[in-house]
Amino acid sequence: MSIQKVLDALKRNNMNAVLVQTKEEALQHVASLLSPGQTIGAGGSVTLKECGIDALMKNGSYRFLERYDPSLSEEERKQNTLLCYDADWYFTSANAITEDGELYNVDGYGNRVSAICCGPKRVIVVAGVNKLVKNREEAILRVKRIAAPKNTVRLNKKTPCAKLGHCICDTPDFSGCSSPERICAQYVFTAYQRDPSRITVILVNESLGY
Numbered sequence: 001m002s003i004q005k006v007l008d009a010l011k012r013n014n015m016n017a018v019l020v021q022t023k024e025e026a027l028q029h030v031a032s033l034l035s036p037g038q039t040i041g042a043g044g045s046v047t048l049k050e051c052g053i054d055a056l057m058k059n060g061s062y063r064f065l066e067r068y069d070p071s072l073s074e075e076e077r078k079q080n081t082l083l084c085y086d087a088d089w090y091f092t093s094a095n096a097i098t099e100d101g102e103l104y105n106v107d108g109y110g111n112r113v114s115a116i117c118c119g120p121k122r123v124i125v126v127a128g129v130n131k132l133v134k135n136r137e138e139a140i141l142r143v144k145r146i147a148a149p150k151n152t153v154r155l156n157k158k159t160p161c162a163k164l165g166h167c168i169c170d171t172p173d174f175s176g177c178s179s180p181e182r183i184c185a186q187y188v189f190t191a192y193q194r195d196p197s198r199i200t201v202i203l204v205n206e207s208l209g210y
């Protein structure tokens with residue numbers, strides 16, 4: 001997999017694409033973009049935690065729209081979810097990035113994929129090179145074999161993949177899973193951007209998250 005090929009393809013899709021060598025560099029780059037007082041939303045992400053970006057967003061300098069703190073009431077969580085759509089920045093990782101410069105993300109609720117599609121003024125996608133795949137088919141397989149099984153274990157979901165370590169669906173999508181705790185519900189490929197300044201992908205030359 002040529003990293004340069006992916007960067008070029010992302011740029012052809014009107015996304016900014018930046019390569020950094022380490023998670024520390026990714027953190028520095030993100031810190032240089034933000035100004036105190038700005039509003040920040042984020043999708044749940046192991047990558048953002050590993051890079052220290054999660055801690056940066058919550059250090060008190062910014063208005064961080066918390067969604068995951070267990071002390072939040074349902075009403076507060078809902079309100080912050082909606083406020084994310086008007087945030088200055090939205091941070092997320094990606095479940096996979098194809099050689100054609102498309103991002104692939106699968107959500108349970110859909111708050112993350114919907115914010116990537118539209119709403120927040122700027123979206124920053126931070127991803128390790130372990131997320132790079134050849135094409136759409138490989139992107140879906142990556143979720144079935146790596147991302148979803150690991151995330152269901154992390155989130156303590158009682159799904160078949162949490163038990164088996166892989167998805168049970170033999171269809172090209174996730175429709176064969178009838179678990180009420182299924183986390184694969186909204187599947188989105190993010191391709192060409194009409195606004196060339198909205199999405200920036202920071203590709204980190206390390207393995208991060210899953």
Ligand code: SF4
Nearest residue numbers: 148161167177183184
């Ligand atoms: S569809 Fe169900 S079994 Fe398949 S990866 Fe998603 S949660 Fe796991």
